[in-house]
Amino acid sequence: MPPTDVDAASQPAMLACENIKMSFGGIPVLKGVDLSLEPGTVTALAGENGAGKSTLMKIASGQYRPDAGTVYVRDRQLPMGNLKASNRLGIAIVPQELASIPELTVYENLYIGRETRTPLGTLNRRAMIGEATVKLREFGVDIDPAVQMGSLPVGMRQIIEIVKATSRGARVLLLDEPTSAIAEREVAHLYDVVRNLRDQGVAVLFTTHKMEEMRAMADRVVVLRDGQLITDSALADITDDDIVTAMIGRELENLFPEIPRHKDDVVLEATDLVIAPEAEPISFRVRRGEILGLAGLVGAGRTELIECIYGIRTPVSGTITVSGNVLKPGQPQASIERHIAIVPEDRKGAGAIMPLSVIDNATLPRLDIFSKFGVITRRKRQAAIGEAMRSMRLKSDGLGQAIENLSGGNQQKVVLGRWLTATVDALLLDEPTRGVDVGARSEIYRIITELAEEGMAVVMASSDMPEILSLTHRALVMREFSVAGELNREQLTSPDAQDTIFRLASGLETSHPTHTEELAP
Amino acid sequence: MTTTTADVVSAQKTRTWKSIVGNFLIRNIMVVVMLLIVAFFAYRSARFATPDNLVTILVAAAPFALIALGQTLVILTGGIDLSVGSVIAASAMAAAWSAKNLGDNPLYPLLAALLAGLAAGAINGFVVSRLNVPPFIATLGMLTLASGVAYVIGNGAPINGLPASYGVWANTEFLGFTVPVILMIVAIIVFAFVMRRTSYGLRVYAIGGNRLAAEIAGVRSKRLLFSVYAISGILAGLSGLMLSSRVSTGAPNLGQGYELDAIAAVVIGGASLMGGRGSVWGTALGLLLIQTINNGLDLLLVPAYWQDVIKGVIIVAAVAADVWASKRRT
């Protein structure tokens, strides 16, 4: 099906999926997918949340056994549902949720399962460390392989996962949303790694929800919708809008809605909040209907600030006031009573409770409204949560489905939508659109602005620059657990806003000037 | 285009039809295992499938049911309570001591047993939730401590010669069932309701499924953890009273090793030791399975040591079957 296949006979595809069908609980997810990957190419796999991208990758890597269909690696048929066999034939996968072991060191992570041994059968640590250093260098990673995995930033761990996956001589590399967890700066490194592998003849397939990333990494894009591959094109021959239309089945006019004017009364106020020892105190006010952005590099303290406001973390000093009431520090339930809602950054670790159903997840923060004398009132919660999830356009097999079986983006919709069954005065969002497809992202933006219009004060931490620039009234730029600068709406819409934010975030510009002022030499 | 869609739909329908039966069996594999075991014993022993024998099984199951229910809650939070066996002994000794020393009133031993169980459970709960000691360690400590207390109360010997009123707790009958059996049935129904329909139950599942996420959603996890250990302790206390009342003796080695059968029942019932998964009905089924095996092997006159061997094999095989089935469940 790929456009140019001159000598397809002499060069069998690196990976060929034929007529793959898979359903969960009678609901078909893949309805006969054909996909072939040529050596030395990078293919982007696009599709809405729940389209079946991860499922297809899991089938190709032997994690799932499909209901029908075959997978060939260089003309050799893959035994289905056999991780080991796929691995042996050279298929490597880096899953959507990172699977590294944080307690072990980098080299231990790299070599686990195929450790180098001394003639006596004991671990040959020195050899492993040496080899690991060389291997990491090849990928431009200059770290000591003896450091603990957990001490590294997520982006670095991601790259080490790729090094691990490909170091066994992979011929096909499957990357499931490799960029959704990492900072923009680290993405560039990922690009290099992928290009490097492509030049070595590896066939790479990756999923992403961001157009820039497809453009930067891929040669070809395939789109999965309603269980079928509906578009297969060289990237050069297709526009972004066409990709989006193919993904969501309709045209998307504006990703960002118009943001409404905010009111004057203050909802959320932070006074001299010190969120880490040695950090500068932070003070700000968020008004009714205002969306305040928190920009900054990874590790700048955005998440910590949000956690301090909500009460997951106790600040060193300072106070938070909501509608005039001082919040008790370190008590999430007190914040909930004051109508504060949060969508945490780490969906799997802090947002969703995996074994529970959608409805139970959504009931939890609102248990008081949905129960009488401690007994859950079923009809009421069914109606309210059904309504909230409909407004999020959740894609699930019903509210009783376990949240762990939802696609990543749909999990995010539950984690946000669960608050909407009662009043929210202040909404705290930490990377609200991480791993969310464009269609859903535009819906989340629409919901955020609607909620602001209804009078919520919104604080949104984001690493997505367009999100900060287009969706906020005001943005604080954070650095080293302190506020390095602030941009108002006017400054945010000026052409060099992105540059200003970057300068503030990286410490090249420290005071609180308007960006037009000249820099001190 | 339309035809392909229709094909897909119809093909899918027939597949669903076929898989319905298979899926049902797979979903309820423990029920299938249970039925097979019942069928086997019924075939081998004429006495097995009689009403009298059913009552025998229920009577034997009752004291285990109480501690298995408490254990279910604890395991759902991702913890474990190893101390219930010795808490049974300590509570039984406290009950017997009170009956002997405080007077001939059946309420004294009830109160003594409940208090002893609650004290042990509250200490477990405090150590786990406030001092953050891993539950395995905390309750292992209590296992030893409570056993020591049991011997201390009786000065190293059983307490005999208890007033007749002591026996009412285990031997009074209503509608043909003794108090422990009725208590077991009521407790299973109440706990099933609490775990499925109340906010308390949902919170327990939630902290076991993901403690941090539950806290962010407003669950006060420390109180909740405390409460499950306290409940487990109280139920162990009740169980101790029932067991000692049946024989009208307080024995300091009563209940020894019972925690293992209780944990086995919970796990056979499909609970995950990681927390967040499991159910009261599952535990009830697991409990009946174990008790049925005990009873059936007795009827077949299998020697006691061999019974343990067979029971061990069946428990592991049953859970292995369940794990196998849950991978194929869709």
Ligand SMILES: Nc1ncnc2c1ncn2[C@@H]1O[C@H](COP(=O)(O)OP(=O)(O)OP(=O)(O)O)[C@@H](O)[C@H]1O
């Ligand atoms: N183990 C499972 N049991 C039941 N349903 C499942 C299971 N795994 C996936 N699904 C369902 O299959 C569909 C496809 O899921 P998949 O994870 O492949 O989507 P995705 O395209 O990767 O989405 P995302 O962009 O959100 O990661 C979803 O609707 C999901 O609910």
Ligand SMILES: [Mg+2]
């Ligand atoms: Mg996915």
